[in-house]
Amino acid sequence: MCGIVGYIGPKPVVPVIIEGLRRLEYRGYDSAGIAVAGSPDGLQLRRAPGKLRNLEAVIAEHPIHGTFGIGHTRWATHGRPTEENAHPHRDCTGSLVVVHNGIVENYLALKQQLTAKGHTFVTETDTEIIAHLIEQELKEMEELLASTRGNSEPTRPALEEAVREAVKHLTGAFAIGVLSAHEPNKLVAARSGPPAVLGIGDGEYFLASDVPGILHHTRNIHFLADGELAVLTPEGVSLSDFSGRPLELKTQRIAWDPIQAEKAGYKHFMLKEINEQPRAIRDTTLGRISFDTGQVFLDNLDISADDLRRATQITIAACGTSWHAGLAGKFMIERLARLPVDVDYASEYRYRDPIPSPLDLGLLITQSGETADTLAAQAELISKGSKTLAICNVVGSAITRRANGTITTNAGPEIGVASTKAFTAQLTALFLLALHLAQVRNTITPEDSLRLATELGRLPSKLESMLLDPSNTIGMSEGVAAPTLTSAATSSSTPAWPGPERRRAPRLTLDEQCQHLARLFHAASNFLFLGRGIHYPIALEGALKLKEISYIHAEGYPAGEMKHGPNALIDESLPVVCIATKDPDDPASVLKYEKTLSNIQEVTARAGRVIAIATEGDDQIASLVEHTIHIPKAPELLLPILEVVPLQLVAYHIAVRRGCDVDQPRNLAKSVTVE
Structure with a gap:
């Protein structure tokens, strides 16, 4: 910065x-x-x-x-x-x-x-x-x-x-x-x-x-x-x-x-900013956590430890990508600090006549700190007696001036309209806040604090291994070869997807894997993204990235809700991106993973085309789906920071292949300062 x-x-x-x-x-x-x-x-x-x-x-x-x-x-x-x-x-x-x-x-x-x-x-x-x-x-x-x-x-x-x-x-x-x-x-x-x-x-x-x-x-x-x-x-x-x-x-x-x-030699700002995420996460973390003890230090909070202990609920208000970060933050805070969290669209919050308690805390998440809807939600919270915190990328912005404390996401300026590094920096800040609340409220042991701090400290190097190391071969296995798609213009109104013949793909870098998927699926008209628990907000974010910059209709959905309607959409023309990661040391994470495998089988039984995001070392899933991108292992609450990166790259390469303006997509602005 x-x-x-x-x-x-x-x-x-x-x-x-x-x-x-x-x-x-x-x-x-x-x-x-x-x-x-x-x-x-x-x-x-x-x-x-x-x-x-x-x-x-x-x-x-x-x-x-x-x-x-x-x-x-x-x-x-x-x-x-x-x-x-x-x-x-x-x-x-x-x-x-x-x-x-x-x-x-x-x-x-x-x-x-x-x-x-x-x-x-x-x-x-x-x-x-x-x-x-x-x-x-x-x-x-x-x-x-x-x-x-x-x-x-x-x-x-x-x-x-x-x-x-x-x-x-x-x-x-x-x-x-x-x-x-x-x-x-x-x-x-x-x-x-x-x-x-x-x-x-x-x-x-x-x-x-x-x-x-x-x-x-x-x-x-x-x-x-x-x-x-x-x-x-x-x-x-x-x-x-x-x-x-x-x-x-x-x-x-x-x-x-x-x-x-x-652009540091990159073709687009968005690609540069995707590759800056290890540095953004490292900068957001440094100085705020001791890797010797696991203790979190948030110096710019004008809210006492007693206030944090007395809090009965946190209300998160945000828009777009920041709202997805807030949804993931809900899982982090509730699991670590045992404090109930509501997540609202900032644009809807003040219009539903909310009834926050003075003991509630408001948390505003915004990249620019000037988003009109989020400012309005903050004003509503303050008017009802709630103290507010901000997670923001701009020091001295309007929201930070009004807040009782700010956690700056030290991502640096983000030029591309579709947020990437600001999102993962927000997830990092939310994890720091969740861990801090847990320590203040005595809902976590010192041993678990140190373990999670250590894992957080390892994230930047894990991301660098995914993004920056040309020798990295975390790996993609697939069940199809890579023939060229027959476009709708030359055959029918529905793309003719590759057949089901299975083989083991050569080891590729993450960027090569995502380029390969873009070649296969850039002509699709619709995408479906699925996830369970904390991975559902990442499914939403993956869908948003794709629709923002490639103009393909995409939808994020809780995987467990498939049989309650979305199964009707599945046919051989629908790519389904399924987040199927797990923390093998976390029984709850393993249970969600097993449930997700059942959802994948629901899709493949209906001829759906599945792209899975899985954890390194998981070979079981490769036998169930056509394409698998593996990411490094991490605790359940930190996996989202790794999961979203391949989704960003897939969206980027599809948009490039479709000839879209990646950095300035149509009809969108970086900072929405009007309601």
């Missing part, structure tokens, strides 16, 4: 950094700052809350000059979006500054240690810790050098060595840029988690959090890997790992144009 731009070279440094930050505005931010050095005035810092234009106004009034510098646009995670909390952050001497993307999970412990050593802190941020930590490492290195050299002239230790030692103390995720007034024409960068790139120009060198920030200056890019540390000087770039071992700079030539750059 946050943006970083650093520069060292012959050009005036301020315009280069400001222009780079402007090209990263799409990532979202709430404050901005810049630090430059290399002039007689020493290290100079300018910062401002709000948009980049506010920083430009400050610089116009108080100009700064130098030969090297770093800039930052910040999305607040620790501390309000104020000038004081904006990056870059300084050490005690004011001669060293740091910019940082990510979250330092152990910042409170580090702050206590550094305070005991005499450091003074002036902000509410976790980033300031890094500046003081590097300062402390420099001080200790200087003392060591002085003790070994005696009375000879002291030698200042290299900045990169202090950074290398400092990052070893950090727990969490970080991409940092560091400069010191005492080391002219040197920028140091390090990465563990959030992205960072180096730009190699003609006698000039760049640091950025994403390619668009520097692409207008150079197309020669090195993508900094986890555990890498880079030193940029006018002479070039040197690379090493956190242990100091030299590494080879691997420069790639980027052929993207500016629009492609914002």
Whole structure:
């Protein structure tokens, strides 16, 4: 989300950094700052809350000059979006500054240690810790050098060595840029988690959090890997790992144009955002849960623990995809916190004359925080005496300003109209809230808290294995070959689906599996999505994704309701997507899975064409259906975050094959600000 731009070279440094930050505005931010050095005035810092234009106004009034510098646009995670909390952050001497993307999970412990050593802190941020930590490492290195050299002239230790030692103390995720007034024409960068790139120009060198920030200056890019540390000087770039071992700079030539750059090389924003989900979930989780104890920390809730314990019900109001997240959240909260949950369409809530109790809590789920219907539902809840919480992707939006507390989904801006990463970030936030409520209400043991926290922490890497690893072969088995469909235009009004001959398909990546299904089923007129329990909201979301971007009629249905009407729809022309996952360690999950297998047999007995989403290692289901996509194992309440990804990809590839406008589907808007 946050943006970083650093520069060292012959050009005036301020315009280069400001222009780079402007090209990263799409990532979202709430404050901005810049630090430059290399002039007689020493290290100079300018910062401002709000948009980049506010920083430009400050610089116009108080100009700064130098030969090297770093800039930052910040999305607040620790501390309000104020000038004081904006990056870059300084050490005690004011001669060293740091910019940082990510979250330092152990910042409170580090702050206590550094305070005991005499450091003074002036902000509410976790980033300031890094500046003081590097300062402390420099001080200790200087003392060591002085003790070994005696009375000879002291030698200042290299900045990169202090950074290398400092990052070893950090727990969490970080991409940092560091400069010191005492080391002219040197920028140091390090990465563990959030992205960072180096730009190699003609006698000039760049640091950025994403390619668009520097692409207008150079197309020669090195993508900094986890555990890498880079030193940029006018002479070039040197690379090493956190242990100091030299590494080879691997420069790639980027052929993207500016629009492609914002899409990170993906054909559509939607595909980019699907692939950003591991990072979005990681960012929504970091700093809010201890993976050592399982304890959840939701700092921005102005609701006491007593209020949470006294609550008699939670009313969730949301629209569209956010409503589906709310339905899944109902299962999470009721199972973990044993607190009743009602889920309402925000557009319907105030018109049914609701009767909430002052002890009830209202929970508004919205990506933009400006959705008119959800704002109206919030106003209705407040008018009836309920306190409200918000799950939102935009800090400072209207809903967050009115709420008694907010859990921000740190997904970053979502450009595609059809929500993907915002949805899985909402599910993550809901799980955190459910676990927090369970801990406050004493409805979960410490052992179960730790187990679930550990499993939540594993989700991003599981998603990365599904999405990003080209060697991933989680696998799809199928009962048909992959012939080309005979279209309705060349045969009859009903697509002629492939025959029932069964074979074992080759192992494919998830994206290849979804492209294969798109080739088979893009000409369908209707789809049916089925799920039980917490998987039913994911069936609804899969149907919504498909209808939004491919314009195919699709319906989500509880699998157990098939015999009460929808069975009449099934014939050989109807693709049925069935979510048939299970947590083998959860008896209730296994029972739902067995019931779902019965529903699948109802469909196949009527010649329906079944695409199953199943858990890795489940070979039983492959004998019952034509196509199976396997996802990694996870606890029942976390499976939805994995299940929805193949549904998103199937919808995406079908829409592309049908020639639809994936990012801006007809008749839809990203933020619905009118009723």
